Amino acid sequence: MARKEVAVAPWETLEAFVRERLRRSRLPGLSLAVVRGEEVAYARGFGFRDLERKLPATPTTRYGIGSVTKSFTALALMQLVEEGKLSLEDPVERFLPLRVRPFGEPVRVEHLLAHTSGIPALAYAEAEIRYDQGTGGRPLALAAVADFVAWLNGAEGWAEARPGERWFYLNEGYVLLGGIIQELSGLSYGEYLRERVLKPLGMEATGFLGEEAPELATPYLVPPEGRPRPGRAAPMAVGSDGALVSTALDLALYLRMWLRRGAPLVGEEAYRELLRPRVPVPGEPLWPGPLGPAQYALGLMVQPFFGRTLVGHGGSVLVYTAHLAFLPEEGLGVAVLANGSGYPLAQIAQAALALLLGEPLEALPFYRLEALGERIFGLYATYGDTLRVTLRPQAGGVELRVEDREAPQSVLLAWEALGEGEVRLRALLGDRALPVAVRLSDPPVLLYERYKLRRVGGLA
Incomplete structure (x- = not known):
């Protein structure tokens, strides 16, 4: 499909859209960057990275990015695949003492990457995050990869499908993938990511939850009513499922890599494997529109968007949220980060990409739904x-x-x-x-x- 030419950069419309969503949701702060090819076309912050001290959010403010981390983990695994150290078809039990065999079949590396192990979420992250924030949950004492292997080994009777048949989002599976990276590389997950992914891309402001960092946004719990209150930027065990901290500008560097079809981190074949849809993600659009049904690839979701391919992933650790999205055919990408939960950042990313394509916001189903809500x-x-x-x-x-x-x-x-x-x-x-x-x-x-x-x- 030919690209529509946008006479004027739509930043004024985008800014008005973002400000209104911050007002409605009471999110404290948000940072956003738009990439067009090799250039950062737009970057700015909205609201506050610290409400009490009235410090503004900027493009260099650091936030936890939650499960956007999973795309980094998938990328790291594909580097090891390219080096011949493993295959996507390898059983996980080749690298870790995993005994779970849903309906008698082994769980393979690809199954963990695509969330098709057949095991529904065991909700370890939900329990730990809520316990850390004092909102519920409970401590599970899962401190190392071996603990997660034991946790999963006790869940064989929890399987609901044969591996490869059905999508069940499984954070625990991505922790095991981090363990495989450690086993094959001889480095911790954090060391591997810094040496093989972050440093080559120049992502100097990216690190992990629990580390001291300048301009780190204060994490906030945003209740349905009342003022947001500070939470905790709690570290996560292993971290390969959701522990990265980054900025809008650093994620712009990451987006540029994806828009270069994986260069310089992986080759063309690995790039195609990472983006190849594996399994439908449950949920259908309410009404016909430009956004089609989603499928999960490897650490990324893929779906139709105004006749193009929308690739992306969201992330949440309750007190931080993030979303990464890009259109490979158009060379366009968006990174959005916030210091709280309350408004789907995927919708802000979709709004930005629609405006860049010259499409009206009114064509987006969620925008129509919000406008309808204003009326009724x-x-x-x-x-x-x-x-x-x-x-x-x-x-x-x-x-x-x-x-x-x-x-x-x-x-x-x-x-x-x-x-x-x-x-x-x-x-x-x-x-x-x-x-x-x-x-x-x-x-x-x-x-x-x-x-x-x-x-x-x-x-x-």
Whole structure:
């Protein structure tokens, strides 16, 4: 597809988009870089890297990048494959004492890279991260690769599919991959990455959680209501699943490598293997649009985007989030990092790439959904104001709350369809699936159960 020429760089539109999302989500700070070919076309920070001291976020602010680390781990493994030290088809038990054989079949290196081991997530990272932040979870005493091998060896009965059949995101599998890198290279995972990946790319500002570093963003927990509060930038055992810390400008250097088809770190064949889709990722778009179903490759996701191929990966350690995305055909890439959770950074990356392609933001399904929310969220009242109901965003859907000081009732609605002049949703009430509709009139009208309500105000 021929590239649309954009007469003016869309930075003003992008900046307005980002600022509004920060305002809505109350994310403290965010840094962003856009790469076009070999050049950093745009880079800047938004908000604060430290709320208390009012220090601004910049393109050189450091953040934890969570599972974006997985693409680095996959890249490192492919370097070792190119050197003949292993094959993607090798059983993991060749390198580590892994005894798990889902339905009698060995788990291979490729299965861990593509999250197709057949073992559902054991949630070690979720437990450890929440325990470290004081929000839940529990300590698991998994301090080394051998601990993770033992942890997985106890989970044979947890397997749900044969290796290679189905996608189950498995952080623990990427910890084992870090162990394989250590076993074959004689270096720790961190040493290997510094020598073989970070140093050749000039990524001098990239390190690991728990290390002292200048301009490190204060990590924040962002509750649904109230002010963000500082969290902890806690280190992670091994770290090959999500422990890297980086900046927007350093990730721009990393993106340039991907846009050069892996050079100078891996050759053409390895690059193609890394980006070759292996397995569908569960979840379908709500409505037809430019973003097609996603598939997982090796440490990266791949999906259609305005007729191109969108490659990327997100990451979260709760108090830091990140997203990396690029369009190989167009030579365009985006890195987004934030010091909190609250707004999907993948959507900011998609907005930036759409604007660079000359496509309207309104074509993006999530943008349409947000615009729709602006129209329908708010306070509704029946005839005579005898009953009041609030619609607000909640958990990727919509919360319908019957207002009552003593006994408010709350129902979660799922988006179902956007019709002509009407939004259709669905509520689950016990054993009933109840259709709900919002007529996009002025003002909007809500039809819920036996009630008709008109919007009388916005959200507080």
